[in-house]
Amino acid sequence: xxxxxxxxKFELSVNSEVSSLRQLPKSFWAECVALSQAQIISQVSxxxxxxxxxxxxxxFVWKDRVTMITCGTTNLCQAAMFLLNHFGVDKVGSFFYERxxxxxxxxxTSDFFDDIQCLQKILPGQAYRLGEANEHHLYLxxxxxxxxxxxxxxxxxxxxYGLSGQAKELFTKENCQPEQIRKFLxxxxxxxxxxxxxxxxxxxxxxxxxxxxxxxYTIHVTPQDVGPYVSFEAxxxxxxxxxxxxxxxxxxKPKSFDVIQFxxxxxxxxxxxGFRKINAVxxxxxxxxxxxxxxxxxxxxxxxxxxxEI
Amino acid sequence: xxxxxxxxKFELSVNSEVSSLRQLPKSFWAECVALSQAQIISQVSxxxxxxxxxxxxxxFVWKDRVTMITCGTTNLCQAAMFLLNHFGVDKVGSFFYERxxxxxxxxxTSDFFDDIQCLQKILPGQAYRLGEANEHHLYLxxxxxxxxxxxxxxxxxxxxYGLSGQAKELFTKENCQPEQIRKFLxxxxxxxxxxxxxxxxxxxxxxxxxxxxxxxYTIHVTPQDVGPYVSFEAxxxxxxxxxxxxxxxxxxKPKSFDVIQFxxxxxxxxxxxGFRKINAVxxxxxxxxxxxxxxxxxxxxxxxxxxxEI
Numbered sequence: 001x002x003x004x005x006x007x008x009k010f011e012l013s014v015n016s017e018v019s020s021l022r023q024l025p026k027s028f029w030a031e032c033v034a035l036s037q038a039q040i041i042s043q044v045s046x047x048x049x050x051x052x053x054x055x056x057x058x059x060f061v062w063k064d065r066v067t068m069i070t071c072g073t074t075n076l077c078q079a080a081m082f083l084l085n086h087f088g089v090d091k092v093g094s095f096f097y098e099r100x101x102x103x104x105x106x107x108x109t110s111d112f113f114d115d116i117q118c119l120q121k122i123l124p125g126q127a128y129r130l131g132e133a134n135e136h137h138l139y140l141x142x143x144x145x146x147x148x149x150x151x152x153x154x155x156x157x158x159x160x161y162g163l164s165g166q167a168k169e170l171f172t173k174e175n176c177q178p179e180q181i182r183k184f185l186x187x188x189x190x191x192x193x194x195x196x197x198x199x200x201x202x203x204x205x206x207x208x209x210x211x212x213x214x215x216x217y218t219i220h221v222t223p224q225d226v227g228p229y230v231s232f233e234a235x236x237x238x239x240x241x242x243x244x245x246x247x248x249x250x251x252x253k254p255k256s257f258d259v260i261q262f263x264x265x266x267x268x269x270x271x272x273x274g275f276r277k278i279n280a281v282x283x284x285x286x287x288x289x290x291x292x293x294x295x296x297x298x299x300x301x302x303x304x305x306x307x308x309e310i
Numbered sequence: 311x312x313x314x315x316x317x318x319k320f321e322l323s324v325n326s327e328v329s330s331l332r333q334l335p336k337s338f339w340a341e342c343v344a345l346s347q348a349q350i351i352s353q354v355s356x357x358x359x360x361x362x363x364x365x366x367x368x369x370f371v372w373k374d375r376v377t378m379i380t381c382g383t384t385n386l387c388q389a390a391m392f393l394l395n396h397f398g399v400d401k402v403g404s405f406f407y408e409r410x411x412x413x414x415x416x417x418x419t420s421d422f423f424d425d426i427q428c429l430q431k432i433l434p435g436q437a438y439r440l441g442e443a444n445e446h447h448l449y450l451x452x453x454x455x456x457x458x459x460x461x462x463x464x465x466x467x468x469x470x471y472g473l474s475g476q477a478k479e480l481f482t483k484e485n486c487q488p489e490q491i492r493k494f495l496x497x498x499x500x501x502x503x504x505x506x507x508x509x510x511x512x513x514x515x516x517x518x519x520x521x522x523x524x525x526x527y528t529i530h531v532t533p534q535d536v537g538p539y540v541s542f543e544a545x546x547x548x549x550x551x552x553x554x555x556x557x558x559x560x561x562x563k564p565k566s567f568d569v570i571q572f573x574x575x576x577x578x579x580x581x582x583x584g585f586r587k588i589n590a591v592x593x594x595x596x597x598x599x600x601x602x603x604x605x606x607x608x609x610x611x612x613x614x615x616x617x618x619e620i
Contacts, residue, residue, distance in 0.1 A: 104443075120620065127617070127619075127620050129616045129618055130615050134539075135566070227444070276586075280610050281615055282614070290615070296588055303589075303591050303592075305438035305440045305591055305593040305600070305602075307438055308423075308437040
């Protein structure tokens, strides 16, 4: 069984002409999510952020900002178009649309180029590829309009391929109990005092959202034998990037991973013992310093060919 | 402009009930090639092999064996089905069908799984993936029938990503002269006394076939900025694998490359200074020892994001 864990994501901020996005009813966000072919499963809210757990990933809503992430074969572009049309493109401060490279692009209903052709009908923007087309890479599109990012704004995205060890054992077990997973992850120890919400999918798969003030983190685990993948993302301001990434990598013990950092200030580069950096892209895009890097476990085992059922 | 250089390939051997395949008229092979959506451009023949240069790669015909390689958005499976139906599956000694992972799978008219579903209607076989699904990998299908490969049978395939240096400079120049390319490649020095045939595509792109007795080698260069790729393949018996691969890698100076070796005897593993091995698969498939390995240039340069025209 295969499930595409690799995500699409958009981040949209509105200007002061728009009243708080959090005043919009849940039915509005449910409509937005449904347009991407996903559904809202549950919600947790801090003073500054509503975090929705979705059937395929997550939606975060702040007063002036929305971050939506979906995986599988969802059509995130439709949800983005709905919001852009609802608020009006003139009231958009910044807009970023990302697609990670997929395991099986042919199973998707659109590719990045299709999505951007659609978005560009209403939104002038620039499109980029970070990383070689034949390696792990990220497609990124941003609104082409001067934008000054909030001073403390930074996001870390961590894409992990091929989990191993205890994490593999636990997450590939069918109908695992949430308590077991929470105990194993022990996230409270890394990220203190967050409001937490999670969901165990059947037969396998796990998602969690957590919020504290305007900070969030989210984890999505796709443990399937074909295309094992875990994503982590956070905007936590008072924790060191190196500490965050190391903590999460130590839990899932992937074979390879990509780190994507967006920072309104200088990006603090991270390095990892036991992994080798293989590709790196550094640029200034849409008001942020952006860093994309891929890491590989250097140990080469001679494996057998993987037999496929067709 | 993008052209998918990554190839599909099949190798088919017939048993002694079939008279020499080389007696079939050129019109027969033209029909076969046309079914894959390619055309024959030219031909060169040794005493034992007819080598056809195609609009998308190459076709080699021996007395009891055919190797056909196509790239772009060709449908090689249709050409394979034509031959299998023509000779009758009972008269097939061995059959291998390969697809390398593509830069842009969504541009293809089929994927490996579609192709094998089609082939399996008439041919019982086993399908494999060599390499992780999120890294460079090779899909391989082979006839599930006992087969004793000829004693000296071995093939090396070398897939090179991101050519650089002089090779990049020369091959990305539009309407390059064949003499310039031949002088640069200087293949006579590496592979002595081969009959040689080549073609320069417009505005860019280069293919060559060469034969000596039953030996062949073939090179296909897709130098386009988006998806730069060079493939080399040979079945040369009296040259060391390490020497062959090193010689070709030194010409094209890729950023990364994969080596695939098929050998009826033990496979001689190859290693390269200046490149790091990152993945390796070793197995026995369809009567051959098979080795698949990926190599990367270890130097990491911080690059800029690649701007895309959409």
